[in-house]
Amino acid sequence: MNQPLTSGDTLPELTLTTVAHGQQHWPSGFEQPLNLVLFYRGHW
Numbered sequence: 723m724n725q726p727l728t729s730g731d732t733l734p735e736l737t738l739t740t741v742a743h744g745q746q747h748w749p750s751g752f753e754q755p756l757n758l759v760l761f762y763r764g765h766w
Contacts, residue, residue: 727733736748
């Protein structure tokens with residue numbers, strides 16, 4: 723079972739598809755050391 727991230731943990735490598743049908747690679751795709759990520763679930 724995976725453990726949740728806690729303070730000081732490193733973000734694991736992820737590749738997600740953007741709404742513009744591109745891809746974002748995390749964390750290697752971030753250009754700044756501090757970033758804000760917003761997840762929007764849309765309408766259910």
